[in-house]
Amino acid sequence: MPRLRLTGRGLWITALIVPPLAVMVTFVAYPILSALAYAFYDWQGLQRGDFVGLANFHEVLFTEPFATWTRNAFVHNVIVFFSLMVIQNGFGFILAYALWRELPGAAFHRVAVFLPVVLSTVIIGFLWKLFFHPLFGPVNQIFRGLGLDFLAQPWLGQSSTALASLIFVNAWAWVGFPTLVFLAGMQRIPGEILDAARMETDSEWVVIKKIVWPLVAPSATVVFILLFIGSFNWFELPYIMVGLDGSPFGSTDVLGLYFYRTAFGNQSAGVQDFGRGSALAVITFLFIAIVAAFWTVRLRKREIQL
Amino acid sequence: MTATSAKAMTYDNKGILSTLGRDGLLQVILIANTVLMLFPVVIMVFSGFKSNMEIFNNPFAVPDFANLSNYIDVWTQTNFVRYLFNSVFVTGFSLLLILVLGTMAAYAIARYEFFGASFLLLFFIAGLTLPLKLAIIPLFILFRDLGILNSYWALIAVYVAMGLPSTVFIMTGFIRSLPRELEDAARMDGASELRIMWSVMLPLTRPAMIISAIHNLVPIWNDFFFPLVFIQNDALKTLPQGLTSFMGEYTTDWGVMFAGLTLAAAPITVVYVILSRQFINGMTSGALK
Numbered sequence: 001m002p003r004l005r006l007t008g009r010g011l012w013i014t015a016l017i018v019p020p021l022a023v024m025v026t027f028v029a030y031p032i033l034s035a036l037a038y039a040f041y042d043w044q045g046l047q048r049g050d051f052v053g054l055a056n057f058h059e060v061l062f063t064e065p066f067a068t069w070t071r072n073a074f075v076h077n078v079i080v081f082f083s084l085m086v087i088q089n090g091f092g093f094i095l096a097y098a099l100w101r102e103l104p105g106a107a108f109h110r111v112a113v114f115l116p117v118v119l120s121t122v123i124i125g126f127l128w129k130l131f132f133h134p135l136f137g138p139v140n141q142i143f144r145g146l147g148l149d150f151l152a153q154p155w156l157g158q159s160s161t162a163l164a165s166l167i168f169v170n171a172w173a174w175v176g177f178p179t180l181v182f183l184a185g186m187q188r189i190p191g192e193i194l195d196a197a198r199m200e201t202d203s204e205w206v207v208i209k210k211i212v213w214p215l216v217a218p219s220a221t222v223v224f225i226l227l228f229i230g231s232f233n234w235f236e237l238p239y240i241m242v243g244l245d246g247s248p249f250g251s252t253d254v255l256g257l258y259f260y261r262t263a264f265g266n267q268s269a270g271v272q273d274f275g276r277g278s279a280l281a282v283i284t285f286l287f288i289a290i291v292a293a294f295w296t297v298r299l300r301k302r303e304i305q306l
Numbered sequence: 307m308t309a310t311s312a313k314a315m316t317y318d319n320k321g322i323l324s325t326l327g328r329d330g331l332l333q334v335i336l337i338a339n340t341v342l343m344l345f346p347v348v349i350m351v352f353s354g355f356k357s358n359m360e361i362f363n364n365p366f367a368v369p370d371f372a373n374l375s376n377y378i379d380v381w382t383q384t385n386f387v388r389y390l391f392n393s394v395f396v397t398g399f400s401l402l403l404i405l406v407l408g409t410m411a412a413y414a415i416a417r418y419e420f421f422g423a424s425f426l427l428l429f430f431i432a433g434l435t436l437p438l439k440l441a442i443i444p445l446f447i448l449f450r451d452l453g454i455l456n457s458y459w460a461l462i463a464v465y466v467a468m469g470l471p472s473t474v475f476i477m478t479g480f481i482r483s484l485p486r487e488l489e490d491a492a493r494m495d496g497a498s499e500l501r502i503m504w505s506v507m508l509p510l511t512r513p514a515m516i517i518s519a520i521h522n523l524v525p526i527w528n529d530f531f532f533p534l535v536f537i538q539n540d541a542l543k544t545l546p547q548g549l550t551s552f553m554g555e556y557t558t559d560w561g562v563m564f565a566g567l568t569l570a571a572a573p574i575t576v577v578y579v580i581l582s583r584q585f586i587n588g589m590t591s592g593a594l595k
Binding site: 008009010012013016017019020021023024026027028030031032034035038046094095097098099101103104105106108109110111112113114115116117118119120121122123126127128130131136138141172176177180181184204229233235236240256263264274277278281282284285288289292 | 328329332333335336337339340342343344346347349350361362365366407408410411413414415418420426429430433435436437438439440441442443444445447448450463464466467470471474499500524527528530531535545546547549550553560563564567570571574575578579582585586589590
């Protein structure tokens with residue numbers, strides 16, 4: 001009787017585990033492992049050709065013109081990441097601190113700051129593309145109205161400002177995320193610790209530096225890592241606002257756009273190359289995974305457990 | 307609450323003026339930020355009620371809200387309703403599968419001891435850190451071979467795969483925290499394992515299911531990348547993807563474009579405003595330990 005029960009339970013557990021496991025193996029593990037393998041083959045359209053070893057990687061990293069394109073896109077991703085780190089996460093921390101004080105209207109401000117986070121990037125991209133229109137866009141209309149005509153620029157149309165405009169829109173859309181993650185971290189700081197700290201010092205700055213910041217470190221770790229991964233996977237916003245070529249003149253080209261162009265082609269150059277595309281995907285993935293892993297370990301070290 | 311009043315008292319010791327000064331500055335920052343967040347959204351909604359002339363001449367004026375012609379155009383002259391239906395169907399079906407499959411795996415891992423349970427949990431959670439976007443080429447080929455390119459199933463398969471790791475993670479943690487006594491009592495009464503799961507344990511997991519559902523709802527509803535690669539047929543496009551073809555058609559009619567953006571933003575905005583607390587908890591839940 002007990003033996004029978006045991007097999008029954010074994011079957012039951014198997015029945016629970018196998019369907020979700022099958023989905024993960026088929027649609028996550030298998031594609032990701034294949035992505036690694038594909039990078040080592042020559043591709044003719046959708047047909048896999050010969051094994052070519054590291055040739056695709058060599059092309060993407062060291063053969064012109066691909067090497068320059070790769071470097072150009074990568075540099076832009078780095079700029080995007082550091083800018084957002086300062087603007088999006090920095091401002092998020094300030095907003096979180098302000099919300100944490102629970103001033104009148106805090107509940108409303110909290111809902112407002114998070115609203116763009118739930119909107120589709122497609123909506124946000126098109127909205128700001130219209131707003132940045134050189135002649136009719138409200139952004140330049142405001143500048144002209146204020147007599148700041150020199151600021152009425154073709155923001156998305158010139159190399160010097162296009163990437164910065166995209167970064168601004170991204171920060172506008174996403175600042176609510178770090179804000180509310182930091183806020184949740186702050187709300188978990190026990191009141192006694194804060195009270196004790198404020199007895200010791202008159203300076204709120206010292207309290208923030210010595211108490212608040214170290215104690216929200218776990219939230220910060222996650223926010224930093226997610227921003228890092230997001231910055232190097234950046235695709236939707238530039239795709240909508242400046243197009244697949246990262247216009248003007250590639251000044252907004254990033255790895256996501258470049259990868260998509262390589263793998264699936266674009267209107268101007270209809271060629272698609274799954275081999276070089278896969279190599280780019282693998283390089284991007286390894287870069288993200290390695291940096292994220294090392295950085296997580298470093299960030300975790302400075303976290304304090306209460 | 308007590309923490310707040312204690313804080314307030316600490317500040318009183320230092321003089322009410324300096325307190326007002328700092329909190330006043332913070333309040334100004336908050337108000338300025340809220341204006342910056344909401345103003346573009348308000349202009350978007352307003353412009354949907356305007357003609358091109360009105361938008362170009364008076365971009366910030368309050369419009370005549372009775373003028374619904376742009377909204378009617380979007381609703382009747384474009385495939386908007388079709389896109390909306392596609393988004394609802396794909397998102398709804400994906401969420402259902404994510405919750406069913408995710409709960410099955412989480413329940414087995416959390417409630418039973420068996421060989422490999424912790425390895426399985428790790429396998430599921432590893433999916434959290436793998437951006438599936440980078441496996442788009444193999445997925446494209448896989449779906450072509452399965453014959454589901456250009457169908458709802460391609461999207462649903464990817465979304466379920468994307469949603470399972472976080473759901474298993476959230477649900478396992480929650481189900482583990484449920485007391486053993488209930489389960490044991492039901493087992494003594496001779497209830498089958500299925501009955502214990504369905505009638506005793508699952509009703510208790512509702513809060514975690516809501517968190518998991520919202521955590522996945524927003525990225526799936528808003529996703530643009532996977533439809534862009536997998537769906538060519540206009541009748542199957544989801545809302546974000548349909549919006550790109552719509553915006554391409556109406557490039558000179560600003561009022562219609564703003565009306566389209568407003569209508570596309572409306573469903574999730576309304577749900578978000580009603581359930582803002584659950585949304586914020588759900589979307590930040592992955593980021594909090």
